Amino acid sequence: MLWGDRPDGVRVRDLPPMRVLMPHLIPRRNSAVVYLTQRLDLTQTVPWLEQRSAEAGVRITLFHLLQFALVQVLVQRPLLHRFVAGRCIYQRRHLELSFAVKKRLDDGAGMTAVKVRLAPDADLLAVVRAADGGIAQGRGRALLPSEREMQVFGRLPPFLLGWLVALQRQLDAWNLLPGALTASDPLYCSAFLANLGSIGLQAPIHHLFDWGTSPIFGALGAIHQAAWVNESGGLEVRPTVEVSWSYDERIADGLYCAKSMEILRKVVERPDLSA
Numbered sequence: 465m466l467w468g469d470r471p472d473g474v475r476v477r478d479l480p481p482m483r484v485l486m487p488h489l490i491p492r493r494n495s496a497v498v499y500l501t502q503r504l505d506l507t508q509t510v511p512w513l514e515q516r517s518a519e520a521g522v523r524i525t526l527f528h529l530l531q532f533a534l535v536q537v538l539v540q541r542p543l544l545h546r547f548v549a550g551r552c553i554y555q556r557r558h559l560e561l562s563f564a565v566k567k568r569l570d571d572g573a574g575m576t577a578v579k580v581r582l583a584p585d586a587d588l589l590a591v592v593r594a595a596d597g598g599i600a601q602g603r604g605r606a607l608l609p610s611e612r613e614m615q616v617f618g619r620l621p622p623f624l625l626g627w628l629v630a631l632q633r634q635l636d637a638w639n640l641l642p643g644a645l646t647a648s649d650p651l652y653c654s655a656f657l658a659n660l661g662s663i664g665l666q667a668p669i670h671h672l673f674d675w676g677t678s679p680i681f682g683a684l685g686a687i688h689q690a691a692w693v694n695e696s697g698g699l700e701v702r703p704t705v706e707v708s709w710s711y712d713e714r715i716a717d718g719l720y721c722a723k724s725m726e727i728l729r730k731v732v733e734r735p736d737l738s739a
């Protein structure tokens with residue numbers, strides 16, 4: 465329905481006037497981006513992950529735990545589970561996380577992206593199974609639906625490709641785009657994540673994508689040793705990781721986002737209490 469509900473979202477109508485105006489005043493996602501970097505203490509996290517992996521008989525990584533923690537945030541703080549399309553704000557229907565997958569760990573290997581749908585009450589092992597399944601699919605020989613689409617459209621002349629992309633953008637803004645065209649697109653998601661730590665890199669400050677509907681991009685860096693001030697005022701060296709977040713402020717204000725990410729901090733730093 466034109467400017468009504470969508471296959472992936474329900475239009476939010478009881479918004480404060482400023483929230484209604486923001487998508488009109490700031491029409492592009494990257495113009496409304498706010499950046500937040502978290503420094504997380506993994507003193508209790510690292511041994512817990514090793515112990516939990518041994519108990520479950522499956523490798524549970526920090527990236528798995530980050531995804532689980534983000535699910536808790538999106539469930540408990542629903543204003544973050546919104547997106548802007550056609551200059552309207554929508555509450556997302558499904559909880560879906562996307563992440564980049566390297567086909568192989570070498571310079572010449574291609575990169576793809578996968579999307580997994582999770583239940584709001586998904587436990588950590590459910591997240592592990594979904595994420596590992598998505599990674600296996602992304603690294604498989606068979607092309608993903610989004611890869612097949614890109615392969616087809618990439619062969620078109622530039623003028624025709626540009627016209628088709630502009631047409632899809634407009635149909636999406638008017639809610640006339642069939643849900644089947646966005647269901648497999650990894651940029652139509654609750655959040656997009658990148659695990660830079662898996663290749664030994666620190667977390668960059670990343671842009672959002674103006675294509676799709678994802679209002680959150682999270683980049684996880686490599687675990688390293690860093691100095692922390694303890695309760696006595698002295699210094700301790702502890703296992704540490706940085707996570708960089710990029711966030712579309714049009715869906716909710718920055719304070720709401722910052723408070724929400726403290727939930728994620730608690731889950732990651734003390735998984736024994738919540739995972």
